[in-house]
Amino acid sequence: MWHSRLQRVSDIAQRWILPLAILVIWELAARSGWLNQRLLPAPSAVAIAFWRSLSDGSLAANTLISTERALKGMLIGGSIGFGLGILNGLWRPAERLLDSSLQMLRNVPHLAIIPLVILWFGIAEEAKVFLVAIGVLFPIYLNTYHGVRNVDPGLIEMGRVYGLSRLALFTRVILPGAMPSILIGVRYALGIMWLTLIVAETISASSGIGYMTMNAREFLQTDIVLLGIIVYALLGKLADTLTRWLEQYALAWHPNYQKPEAIS
Amino acid sequence: MNRMALADHPKIWPQNEAVSSEEFSSQGLPIRLEGVSKYFGKRQVLLPFDLKIPAGQFVAVIGRSGCGKTTLLRLIAGLERASSGSVFVGEIRVAGLQRPVRMLFQDARLLNWQSVLSNVGIARGRGWQERALKALREVNLFDRAQDWPSVLSGGQKQRVSLARALVSEPDILLLDEPFGALDALTRLEMHELLTRIWLENRFTTVLITHDVSEAVALADRVIVLRDGGIALDIPINLPRSSRALGDAATGRLQAEILRHV
Numbered sequence: 051m052w053h054s055r056l057q058r059v060s061d062i063a064q065r066w067i068l069p070l071a072i073l074v075i076w077e078l079a080a081r082s083g084w085l086n087q088r089l090l091p092a093p094s095a096v097a098i099a100f101w102r103s104l105s106d107g108s109l110a111a112n113t114l115i116s117t118e119r120a121l122k123g124m125l126i127g128g129s130i131g132f133g134l135g136i137l138n139g140l141w142r143p144a145e146r147l148l149d150s151s152l153q154m155l156r157n158v159p160h161l162a163i164i165p166l167v168i169l170w171f172g173i174a175e176e177a178k179v180f181l182v183a184i185g186v187l188f189p190i191y192l193n194t195y196h197g198v199r200n201v202d203p204g205l206i207e208m209g210r211v212y213g214l215s216r217l218a219l220f221t222r223v224i225l226p227g228a229m230p231s232i233l234i235g236v237r238y239a240l241g242i243m244w245l246t247l248i249v250a251e252t253i254s255a256s257s258g259i260g261y262m263t264m265n266a267r268e269f270l271q272t273d274i275v276l277l278g279i280i281v282y283a284l285l286g287k288l289a290d291t292l293t294r295w296l297e298q299y300a301l302a303w304h305p306n307y308q309k310p311e312a313i314s
Numbered sequence: 315m316n317r318m319a320l321a322d323h324p325k326i327w328p329q330n331e332a333v334s335s336e337e338f339s340s341q342g343l344p345i346r347l348e349g350v351s352k353y354f355g356k357r358q359v360l361l362p363f364d365l366k367i368p369a370g371q372f373v374a375v376i377g378r379s380g381c382g383k384t385t386l387l388r389l390i391a392g393l394e395r396a397s398s399g400s401v402f403v404g405e406i407r408v409a410g411l412q413r414p415v416r417m418l419f420q421d422a423r424l425l426n427w428q429s430v431l432s433n434v435g436i437a438r439g440r441g442w443q444e445r446a447l448k449a450l451r452e453v454n455l456f457d458r459a460q461d462w463p464s465v466l467s468g469g470q471k472q473r474v475s476l477a478r479a480l481v482s483e484p485d486i487l488l489l490d491e492p493f494g495a496l497d498a499l500t501r502l503e504m505h506e507l508l509t510r511i512w513l514e515n516r517f518t519t520v521l522i523t524h525d526v527s528e529a530v531a532l533a534d535r536v537i538v539l540r541d542g543g544i545a546l547d548i549p550i551n552l553p554r555s556s557r558a559l560g561d562a563a564t565g566r567l568q569a570e571i572l573r574h575v
Contacts, residue, residue, distance in 0.1 A: 202423075204419065204421065204423050205423055205425065207393065207423075208417075208419065208423040209436070210393075210411055211391060211393070211411060211415075211416070211417050212416070212436050212437050212478070212482075213411070213413060213437050213482075214436070214437070218438075222425065222428070222436075223425060226425070226427040226428075227425075227427070229427070301427075302462075303426050303427040303428070303462045303463075303464065304426070304427075304464070305464045
């Protein structure tokens with residue numbers, strides 16, 4: 051018990067050694083004047099900026115609005131991608147009708163349509179949500195479709211022999227069988243979600259983390275710019291951790307996701 | 315040779331029916347194939363043939379790979395449609411999947427994302443958990459009910475799939491080489507288990523196998539499929555307890571069957 055706790059502490063320590071060392075070296079370099087504070091302020095300056103923007107409420111407000119856009123886009127684009135993936139995976143006529151068009155659209159870099167999006171929506175909320183939705187749609191579509199298609203036909207046949215209804219066949223055989231692939235899509239989509247949002251907010255916004263950093267750039271507040279980047283990194287990490295939990299919960303049956311001691 | 319089947323073995327029918335009326339007071343259903351053939355595209359897998367399996371009989375079907383034995387099983391299960399002729403389960407003409415028919419596949423085909431218990435009780439329905447636990451006790455896996463299938467051995471997985479078939483109290487059990495991938499010792503254990511469960515339940519059983527000794531050890535009757543037809547149809551009248559390896563009568567039967575494969 052004591053041993054395993056020690057093991058865990060050392061595991062965590064190993065993950066954090068490198069980032070902490072970089073921070074220390076960076077701080078020392080900035081203080082000694084070796085780094086230009088205008089171009090790259092010390093970590094402590096970023097920490098002060100963090101405290102300032104936290105106490106005047108601007109950081110929380112901007113983070114909140116960015117997260118809201120990200121989640122809205124994810125929800126809309128993810129649902130459409132998931133729905134299309136299931137539809138095309140299960141039903142041949144839909145696949146014949148839709149799949150090649152989707153594959154063609156997928157190859158257009160979604161950020162290339164930004165000028166069009168600005169023409170359509172201006173810099174309103176819809177523009178950002180729309181871009182995020184388009185960005186996450188394809189990875190989720192592809193992985194859902196692929197997952198459904200790759201469910202072992204033997205299992206589906208077994209389900210039919212054992213009298214499962216169409217609904218039960220879907221919820222108990224096809225969907226869980228496709229889940230590992232779907233979650234890979236979700237994870238990939240989360241990365242695209244933040245990326246798209248950063249670009250969209252940097253180009254056209256009047257609030258959000260992207261706006262905050264672009265605004266700070268105009269006033270040469272490098273510490274705020276760095277702060278914005280760090281917030282993005284943390285939000286990305288948070289999203290990744292959440293999917294990891296989701297995987298561990300949803301794929302507890304999968305040998306690759308079982309904790310070593312759980313395998314007997 | 316293909317036509318040999320029933321016509322050349324007039325003794326089989328009276329014998330087996332006598333056995334079935336004395337010993338088998340089963341809830342098993344008879345199976346009847348009339349002029350059944352099957353081809354995929356131009357390739358003829360089964361030539362038109364007749365076959366009657368009385369209720370409660372344990373039939374083993376032997377043949378080389380590709381001789382159509384799995385197709386025969388899938389026709390009875392309603393997973394394939396006959397190209398000509400009819401398949402009857404009980405008095406009902408098969409036209410799709412049959413409720414009283416359950417099947418064991420070559421691989422266990424368990425849902426890895428559900429516990430052993432949920433796998434066994436896959437058909438759900440009223441009181442499924444109790445029934446699933448009872449079936450697991452039958453196959454000696456009561457204590458593994460809450461495990462994931464991925465931690466089980468090959469033999470245990472096939473026992474789970476056997477329990478899954480037992481839950482719904484089938485009238486007909488179809489076995490498609492379910493022990494083919496198991497090691498010799500585990501296979502012997504499975505033979506014992508299957509024999510015990512069959513003696514208790516007396517469902518009509520059709521076992522596909524390529525192993526002559528397995529067929530002779532388990533079945534009442536062995537059918538050899540060759541070139542799309544029945545090459546041999548022979549009863550096994552030895553008591554089950556004396557079918558051990560090395561027994562002279564058993565050996566003679568095995569040799570006779572092997573000649574026709």
